[in-house]
Amino acid sequence: MASTCKNSLLYKNFHRHPAALLESTSGIYLQTSDGRNILDATSGAAVACLGYSNKEVQQAVIDQLTTVPYCHPGFYKTQSADDLADFLVQSTDGQMSKAVLCGSGSEAVEVALKLAKTHFSNLAIPQPERSHFIARVGAWHGATLGALTLGDFKVRKDPFLPLIAQTSSRVSACSTYRGLRKGEDEDAYVRRLAQELDDEFQRIGPHKVCAFVAETVGGSASGCAMPVKGYFPAIKAVCEKYGALLILDEVMCGMGRTGSLHAWEQEDVVPDLLVVGKGLGAGYAPISAVLVNSRLVNSFQKSGKSFAHGQTYMAHPQAAAAGLKVQQIIRDEDLVSRVKVMGEHLEKRLKERFLPHPYVGDVRGRGLFWAIEFVMDKESKVPFPSSLELHGKMHSRGMRKGYEVALFNANGGYDGYAGDHFLICPPFIVTEADIDEIVDRTARVIDDTFAELASSSVW
Numbered sequence: 001m002a003s004t005c006k007n008s009l010l011y012k013n014f015h016r017h018p019a020a021l022l023e024s025t026s027g028i029y030l031q032t033s034d035g036r037n038i039l040d041a042t043s044g045a046a047v048a049c050l051g052y053s054n055k056e057v058q059q060a061v062i063d064q065l066t067t068v069p070y071c072h073p074g075f076y077k078t079q080s081a082d083d084l085a086d087f088l089v090q091s092t093d094g095q096m097s098k099a100v101l102c103g104s105g106s107e108a109v110e111v112a113l114k115l116a117k118t119h120f121s122n123l124a125i126p127q128p129e130r131s132h133f134i135a136r137v138g139a140w141h142g143a144t145l146g147a148l149t150l151g152d153f154k155v156r157k158d159p160f161l162p163l164i165a166q167t168s169s170r171v172s173a174c175s176t177y178r179g180l181r182k183g184e185d186e187d188a189y190v191r192r193l194a195q196e197l198d199d200e201f202q203r204i205g206p207h208k209v210c211a212f213v214a215e216t217v218g219g220s221a222s223g224c225a226m227p228v229k230g231y232f233p234a235i236k237a238v239c240e241k242y243g244a245l246l247i248l249d250e251v252m253c254g255m256g257r258t259g260s261l262h263a264w265e266q267e268d269v270v271p272d273l274l275v276v277g278k279g280l281g282a283g284y285a286p287i288s289a290v291l292v293n294s295r296l297v298n299s300f301q302k303s304g305k306s307f308a309h310g311q312t313y314m315a316h317p318q319a320a321a322a323g324l325k326v327q328q329i330i331r332d333e334d335l336v337s338r339v340k341v342m343g344e345h346l347e348k349r350l351k352e353r354f355l356p357h358p359y360v361g362d363v364r365g366r367g368l369f370w371a372i373e374f375v376m377d378k379e380s381k382v383p384f385p386s387s388l389e390l391h392g393k394m395h396s397r398g399m400r401k402g403y404e405v406a407l408f409n410a411n412g413g414y415d416g417y418a419g420d421h422f423l424i425c426p427p428f429i430v431t432e433a434d435i436d437e438i439v440d441r442t443a444r445v446i447d448d449t450f451a452e453l454a455s456s457s458v459w
């Protein structure tokens with residue numbers, strides 16, 4: 001087992017490279033102890049949407065720290081937590097009516113699964129047999145055991161299979177690059193995917209399915225796999241036909257990242273449960289949330305039962321203060337509109353620079369959430385062998401002196417679905433000049449990596 005970070009026992013797929021010791025941060029740059037000034041093209045991992053030195057957020061956290069640093073969420077509450085929950089509910093224009101504040105994306109996914117399950121037990125005629133979740137190929141929903149049951153990232157999942165409840169199955173994700181057949185139009189593709197989901201309900205037994213779970217825009221494992229028009233309404237119709245819930249996981253793609261505060265707003269669909277994280281607190285504190293629609297809230301209220309859940313750090317005061325201030329800034333400075341405008345520039349620059357590259361199969365995304373996928377052959381879309389660790393090589397090079405650009409790297413988690421790719425998802429505060437710099441540095445990383453591979457004839 002690789003231990004590239006002092007005292008770390010983490011998987012080498014997490015710490016691939018000697019972790020850089022950070023000394024300071026400024027704006028969208030990170031300064032290491034050995035003098036590198038790393039341009040963060042990935043906001044950590046779609047987290048640091050305000051960059052690293054927002055004084056207002058820092059002050060909000062300090063204020064909370066010096067008044068009520070902690071309180072037990074079962075006995076007390078803070079104004080920040082109340083206000084953040086209100087903000088989140090109001091941001092859905094009446095579609096969601098409660099918010100549960102948690103610490104991480106994985107935790108929030110666990111809460112969403114438990115809320116979905118509890119909803120069916122709360123009904124006047126309970127449906128306790130609804131315990132199965134249908135998820136998607138190439139999904140990532142977090143690292144805890146419940147979230148892992150949904151996920152499809154084999155290297156992170158397989159070692160724990162004996163511990164993971166076998167309560168989920170997978171259908172195809174929506175991915176025009178990997179899924180759309182030659183000659184098939186998008187409407188036909190949507191019909192095929194909806195039929196596949198319908199067939200899966202039938203295979204499992206519709207009365208046993210609790211919910212369908214999907215990332216609205218695929219994230220780390222699938223590399224910004226985008227829903228085509230009509231996909232989510234068709235999927236939701238299948239869920240409704242069988243009385244199951246729709247859970248959307250927007251931990252990565254949500255909170256403004258794709259050019260609307262919630263990614264589902266662009267999809268003509270409303271989820272029953274929505275999971276957000278990462279950009280919610282922009283990394284100034286760990287915070288995530290589950291938003292719950294009124295149907296589920298009503299089932300709780302009518303049943304008179306409470307949600308059998310509780311964690312020490314739910315609605316943590318400092319995290320809530322950070323999340324609230326981050327979201328107020330995003331609203332007051334209209335940063336979601338900025339994401340759209342900067343996103344158009346990023347799209348143009350990425351496509352013109354990288355699509356002609358002989359080993360770039362696809363450049364896809366929305367807003368400030370983009371992926372570049374590499375293939376050995378553009379026609380057949382055959383990915384590079386995972387043993388080459390192309391994405392890891394590129395990430396390492398990006399971190400080196402002279403390159404200094406952080407790229408979020410992944411290989412899709414398994415061969416044959418998505419090739420090596422990395423995400424370009426810079427902070428919302430980027431300028432056009434920052435984007436040009438990101439594209440230039442990324443281009444040098446890609447060109448030099450392939451030049452080195454060609455000279456060493458490794459493939």
Ligand code: PMP
Pocket residue numbers: 045104105106107109140141142143215219220249250251252253277278
């Ligand atoms: N869901 C999605 C879609 C994610 O991208 C992630 C993290 N990459 C998670 C859940 C888990 O979040 P966390 O790492 O904060 O637990």
